[in-house]
Amino acid sequence: MADVVIVGGGPVGLYLAALLLQEGVKVQVLEQRRQREQHSRAIGIHPPALEALDKAGVAGAMVDAGVPIRSGTALSRGRIVGSMSFATVSDRFPFVLSLPQFTTESILEQRVQDLDAAALIRGVRVTEVSDDGGLVTVAVAAPEDGGSRGQMSAPLLVAADGARSSVRGLLHVPVSTKTYPDHYVMGDFAAAGGHEQQAVLYLEAEGIVESFPLPGGLRRWVVRTAGPAANVDARGLSRLVHHRTGVRPDPATNTMLSAFSPRSSVACRVLAGRAVLVGDAAHEISPIGGQGMNLGWLDAAELAPIICAALAGRPVGSDLHDYASRRRKAARRARWQAGVNMSLGRPVAPPLLGLRNLALRTVAGLPSANRLVARRFTMQ
Numbered sequence: 001m002a003d004v005v006i007v008g009g010g011p012v013g014l015y016l017a018a019l020l021l022q023e024g025v026k027v028q029v030l031e032q033r034r035q036r037e038q039h040s041r042a043i044g045i046h047p048p049a050l051e052a053l054d055k056a057g058v059a060g061a062m063v064d065a066g067v068p069i070r071s072g073t074a075l076s077r078g079r080i081v082g083s084m085s086f087a088t089v090s091d092r093f094p095f096v097l098s099l100p101q102f103t104t105e106s107i108l109e110q111r112v113q114d115l116d117a118a119a120l121i122r123g124v125r126v127t128e129v130s131d132d133g134g135l136v137t138v139a140v141a142a143p144e145d146g147g148s149r150g151q152m153s154a155p156l157l158v159a160a161d162g163a164r165s166s167v168r169g170l171l172h173v174p175v176s177t178k179t180y181p182d183h184y185v186m187g188d189f190a191a192a193g194g195h196e197q198q199a200v201l202y203l204e205a206e207g208i209v210e211s212f213p214l215p216g217g218l219r220r221w222v223v224r225t226a227g228p229a230a231n232v233d234a235r236g237l238s239r240l241v242h243h244r245t246g247v248r249p250d251p252a253t254n255t256m257l258s259a260f261s262p263r264s265s266v267a268c269r270v271l272a273g274r275a276v277l278v279g280d281a282a283h284e285i286s287p288i289g290g291q292g293m294n295l296g297w298l299d300a301a302e303l304a305p306i307i308c309a310a311l312a313g314r315p316v317g318s319d320l321h322d323y324a325s326r327r328r329k330a331a332r333r334a335r336w337q338a339g340v341n342m343s344l345g346r347p348v349a350p351p352l353l354g355l356r357n358l359a360l361r362t363v364a365g366l367p368s369a370n371r372l373v374a375r376r377f378t379m380q
Contacts, residue, residue, distance in 0.1 A: 002028040003311050005138060005154040007126050007167045009033070011042075011101065012279035012296035013160035014108035014120075018056040019304040021115035025311060028152060029112070029120045030140060032161075036105050039256045043212065043220060044069075044290030045097040045104070046379040047090035052301040059093075061107050066099030067213045072199035072377075074360065078246065081203060081357045082364025088371050089378045096199070096378060098212055101293070129157065129170040131273040156307060157275040160296070163265060165281035171272040177265040178335070180286065182342050185229040186222040187237045187257040188214060189249035201345075203360070204244045205353045208345030211247075221249060222288075224345050229259040262286035262342065264335050270324045278303060283331035286338035288345070294379055295334050299327050337376065 004020060006013045009031025017027045045053070045062065053059040074081040087094045112119050127149075128139035136157040142148045159167035168175070191213065202209040207224035214220055223240045225232075232240070234254035242248040265284040270277045279296030286292075302323055310316045348356055363369045 002026045002152065002154045004028075004156045004158060004307060005030065005136065005152055006158045006160055007138070008159065008161035008165075008279070008281070009109070009120055009122065010160065010162065010279070011104050011108060011293055012300055013158070014105065014112050015053065015056055015058075015297050016158060016160065016278065016300035016304060017119055018058070018108060018111045018115060019300060020307060021112065021119060022056065023304075023308050025308065027116070027119050028154070030124050030126060030138070030152075031120060031122045032125045034123045034144065036102055036109075038102060039258065041258075042101045042104075042287065042290065042293040043098050043214065044294075045099060046290070046294045047086075047093040047095070048379050049294040049297045050093040050097060051090075052297050054092075055301060056108075056111060058107050058111050062099055062104065063093075063097060065103050065107065065215060066097040067197055067215055068095035069098055069197060069199050069213065070095045072201065074201045074203055074364070075245075076203040076353065076357050081360050082370075084364065084370055084374050084377070086374055086378060089374050089380055096290075098214055100214065103215075104293075126161075126167055126170070129167060129275070131157075131275065133273070136274045155274065155311065158303070158307075159275060159277045159281045160279050160300075161281055163280040163284035165277070167275070168267060168277055168281050171275055171277075173272055173277065174268045175265045176268060177263060179263045180261075180339075180342060182286075182288075182346070183225045183228050183259070183261045184222055184288070185225055185232045185237055185240070185257070185259040186220060187234060187249075188218050188220050188255045189234075189238070189251075190253035191217050191219045192247055192249050202245045203344070203353075203357065205348055205350050206244060207347045209241060209244050210345075211245075218253075218255065219249070224347075225259075226347075228261055232259060233257070260287070262288060262338070264338065266328070266331050266335065270327060271320060276303060276320075282327065283334070285331070285334045286342060289334075289338050289341040289377070291334045291338060291379060295330060298330065302327065334379075 200211040210222040234251040278299040
């Protein structure tokens with residue numbers, strides 16, 4: 001028995017576990033992966049998420065391990081289109097923190113282990129979910145341990161098992177999915193091209209190229225491609241970057257390479273009996289703009305006090321209803337923002353490129369508009 005079973009030991013599940021364990025809640029986190037994914041995927045942590053992470057006592061360690069991005073610059077055909085400072089977006093965290101997801105998860109897992117060394121169980125997969133109105137029971141299997149099986153019950157179940165959530169399927173919660181005409185390839189290389197701790201967007205006629213600093217003297221390059229780019233290698237990505245930007249990352253220094261085609265999926269509901277969906281299980285958002293992981297943390301930060309109140313015997317029906325409404329609204333807003341981000345990076349005919357750049361330069365030159373865009377970009 002536990003007070004809460006959390007399915008999914010990624011960044012959102014671990015964060016929620018830390019919040020609850022701090023309050024004396026008995027938590028069991030079930031994670032299918034034996035080991036964390038080594039490749040860095042999500043890297044951007046926005047100021048509201050850092051405020052939330054501070055509640056779990058991990059923001060300081062993350063800031064120490066990451067690279068604070070305090071400004072961004074947009075370039076096109078070698079000229080500056082506009083610049084943006086994040087100095088006014090937060091009093092405590094006036095930056096976007098760049099930190100590989102592997103390190104983020106390591107810090108969160110250590111925090112959970114410090115609070116309860118037995119809270120996280122790896123190598124188990126949830127195969128069934130049943131809810132009798134008082135307890136939720138999950139059946140689990142451990143395929144790598146000879147197929148051993150068992151079950152676990154708790155008053156509450158939280159599904160934090162990602163965009164392809166198996167728990168969501170077992171709960172029969174439908175999703176609304178949207179695809180986009182966009183494709184990207186990204187890779188991490190030794191830093192090249194200057195700009196140190198700045199984010200740089202290259203707004204070119206053939207499509208956007210994005211560049212972000214990473215710890216350890218690396219930079220991540222993200223290139224929009226005309227179609228799926230599954231066969232692009234480090235040399236191919238380096239050539240694409242050089243062709244559009246004039247910067248040539250060294251292929252020999254490549255540490256990660258990935259191609260992806262964004263989509264978004266929003267669950268039709270986040271509450272199912274005594275179960276709650278959070279993070280990507282509730283709303284998968286395009287990674288362009290780096291909102292998904294942050295949105296999941298903000299879900300968990302709002303949900304944790306409601307869970308504590310429910311376990312204390314207080315009525316939380318209206319609180320849960322309001323929570324679900326707010327988080328679905330936040331997901332819709334993030335989905336819209338991701339769509340805007342992708343539309344700005346799509347190819348444009350050369351005659352229109354100058355007009356678009358002029359419009360962006362005009363907006364960037366207005367201090368009030370610049371501050372507004374900076375706040376939107378950082379999920380304020």
